[in-house]
Amino acid sequence: xxxxxxxTETAPTRYAHHIRANALTVRRGSRTxxxxxxxxxxxxxxxxxxxxxxxxxxxxxxxxxxxxxxxGELELLGSTRHSRGELRELRRRLGYLPQVFGHYRRFTxxxxxxxxxxxxxxxxxxxxxxxxxAIDRVDLTGRADDRMGSLSGGMLRRAGIAQAIVNDPDILxxxxxxxxxxxxxxxxxxxxxxxxxxxxCVLVSTHxxxxxxxxxxxxxxxxxxxxxxxGHLDHLRAAGTDADPGDSDIERGYSALLRRHRQATxx
Amino acid sequence: xxxxxxxxxxxxxxxxSGPSAGALWTLEAHLEQCAVCQAExxxxxxxxxxxxxxxxxxxxxxxxxxxxPVTRRRWHRVRGGLARWAAPALGPWxxxxxxxxxxxxxxxxxxxxxxxxxxxxxxAMPLLGVAVSWGPHSDPVHELIATTPRAGLGLVLxxxxxxxxxxxxxxxxxxxxxGTAPALVLLPALALTCAGLALGSVMGIQRxxxxxxxxxxxxxxxxxxDGSTVPSYLRESAAPxxxxxxxxxxxxxxxxxxxxxxxxxxxxxxx
Numbered sequence: 001x002x003x004x005x006x007x008t009e010t011a012p013t014r015y016a017h018h019i020r021a022n023a024l025t026v027r028r029g030s031r032t033x034x035x036x037x038x039x040x041x042x043x044x045x046x047x048x049x050x051x052x053x054x055x056x057x058x059x060x061x062x063x064x065x066x067x068x069x070x071x072g073e074l075e076l077l078g079s080t081r082h083s084r085g086e087l088r089e090l091r092r093r094l095g096y097l098p099q100v101f102g103h104y105r106r107f108t109x110x111x112x113x114x115x116x117x118x119x120x121x122x123x124x125x126x127x128x129x130x131x132x133x134a135i136d137r138v139d140l141t142g143r144a145d146d147r148m149g150s151l152s153g154g155m156l157r158r159a160g161i162a163q164a165i166v167n168d169p170d171i172l173x174x175x176x177x178x179x180x181x182x183x184x185x186x187x188x189x190x191x192x193x194x195x196x197x198x199x200x201c202v203l204v205s206t207h208x209x210x211x212x213x214x215x216x217x218x219x220x221x222x223x224x225x226x227x228x229x230x231g232h233l234d235h236l237r238a239a240g241t242d243a244d245p246g247d248s249d250i251e252r253g254y255s256a257l258l259r260r261h262r263q264a265t266x267x
Numbered sequence: 268x269x270x271x272x273x274x275x276x277x278x279x280x281x282x283x284s285g286p287s288a289g290a291l292w293t294l295e296a297h298l299e300q301c302a303v304c305q306a307e308x309x310x311x312x313x314x315x316x317x318x319x320x321x322x323x324x325x326x327x328x329x330x331x332x333x334x335x336p337v338t339r340r341r342w343h344r345v346r347g348g349l350a351r352w353a354a355p356a357l358g359p360w361x362x363x364x365x366x367x368x369x370x371x372x373x374x375x376x377x378x379x380x381x382x383x384x385x386x387x388x389x390x391a392m393p394l395l396g397v398a399v400s401w402g403p404h405s406d407p408v409h410e411l412i413a414t415t416p417r418a419g420l421g422l423v424l425x426x427x428x429x430x431x432x433x434x435x436x437x438x439x440x441x442x443x444x445x446g447t448a449p450a451l452v453l454l455p456a457l458a459l460t461c462a463g464l465a466l467g468s469v470m471g472i473q474r475x476x477x478x479x480x481x482x483x484x485x486x487x488x489x490x491x492x493d494g495s496t497v498p499s500y501l502r503e504s505a506a507p508x509x510x511x512x513x514x515x516x517x518x519x520x521x522x523x524x525x526x527x528x529x530x531x532x533x534x535x536x537x538x
Contacts (some may be wrong), residue, residue, distance in 0.1 A: 061410075064414045065413075065414055065529075066410060066413045066414055066529070066530070067529075068529055084419070084524075084525060084528060087416075087528055088416040088419075089416070091414060091415055091416040091418075092416045094414060096411065096414045098410050098411065100410075101411075102406075102407030102408045102409065102410060102411065103407060103408060104407065104408065116411070116415070118417070119412060119415035119416070119417045119418075119422075120415050120416060120417075121415075121416045121417060163411070
């Protein structure tokens with residue numbers, strides 16, 4: 001069934017980067033979890049790496065508009081979302097999968113994704129199509145009418161990814177999306193990421209370095225709330241030498257950059 | 268993998284010659300919890316590195332002489348002891364049974380002595396529903412909902428309306444049965460719900476509803492439950508006052524509607 005394309009969809013984008021942050025600071029309680037971060041992320045898949053406690057989850061929650069920054073500028077899709085209307089418009093084009101994926105156990109996968117599609121204000125005529133398309137993309141078609149309480153961990157994660165992509169977001173934020181997926185599912189997930197990343201900005205926070213290596217184009221490395229490195233994956237690979245610990249060049253680059261940053265900040 | 272660590276692996280662990288980093292981590296995680304393997308480790312290390320083992324024993328004796336002993340807090344001890352007798356999952360059921368019996372007692376005494384119990388309890392009823400329908404403790408999808416465009420006053424009002432649709436007919440029916448004026452039963456409930464929502468724009472809806480409900484229970488219900496006189500603010504003459512309060516608080520909720528876009532619960536420290 002053909003659908004009409006609205007003027008906003010065909011209008012050229014007026015922003016260079018989907019996510020732009022300038023000295024972003026977010027506090028959790030008395031701790032500064034994100035301390036003066038600069039980000040410029042455009043179309044493509046970007047990996048967010050860092051040790052535990054570096055502030056990755058806080059950063060992703062701030063980009064998902066759950067938290068408000070205490071200082072600094074944050075521009076998402078060209079707007080600094082001051083007004084209510086702008087915030088609503090922005091959230092319609094956002095997709096988010098939190099680290100702890102809370103769900104309703106008695107809902108079926110299809111019902112849950114439909115509920116999230118309603119919450120994301122997907123136009124009613126397109127909901128059924130969008131839901132089916134999202135479920136097919138994460139390969140849950142066979143289990144679409146099973147209750148979420150009966151799914152295994154990996155399938156639950158995939159259902160979470162389905163709800164994140166149901167509204168075809170321009171910014172997709174995934175916090176540890178591959179936890180519990182087996183290797184074949186991880187490879188399919190990387191294909192899905194590359195597919196979405198060709199049109200949107202995807203930020204994936206993960207500990208699995210091989211996922212970053214296979215799917216991501218840019219990498220942001222964080223430590224204790226600050227950016228250690230933000231750039232192309234090849235620069236991260238080139239940063240490590242054989243003397244650094246790690247089994248792959250990405251791991252060596254990661255350890256090298258972290259070590260240099262910690263030495264530099266402890267001086 | 269056998270449930271306990273094989274002796275050769277323990278030997279290579281003690282001699283620091285074998286396990287890779289991943290195996291080491293798994294091994295140590297198991298050893299921390301398994302008393303059988305700890306005993307075997309002691310034997311292996313005493314047999315193969317007697318000097319090191321003797322040194323560690325000395326250190327352990329000195330430390331245990333100087334460090335204060337660990338005492339479990341009393342509540343943890345009681346809970347541990349209880350768990351040996353009753354099933355741990357019995358807790359909520361036991362609380363529910365107690366609650367039902369208390370309710371039956373209160374209601375039967377209310378019907379018998381024509382006390383103002385309904386007037387006292389009615390306003391807090393919607394608050395329970397509001398507290399349960401919102402918040403990280405009862406709504407598992409709370410975090411995701413906060414990032415959707417529908418989050419905000421609209422969704423809050425929809426959920427509150429659902430709660431009121433359930434509670435108001437029940438209260439009206441109870442009022443009809445006991446012969447109290449419907450305005451006295453419904454208006455304070457409405458006013459208290461608006462107060463809960465208005466306070467929720469400042470401190471989070473779940474916390475506000477819980478606080479108001481507890482406050483109402485402590486300061487109104489408990490003192491008045493055994494009296495037979497209706498308190499002055501729940502009499503017929505106070506009904507316009509409650510209506511005005513409901514209107515003012517409703518206006519406050521609409522004015523502060525921007526506060527519902529960012530859940531206050533997002534600032535709760537995670538335990």
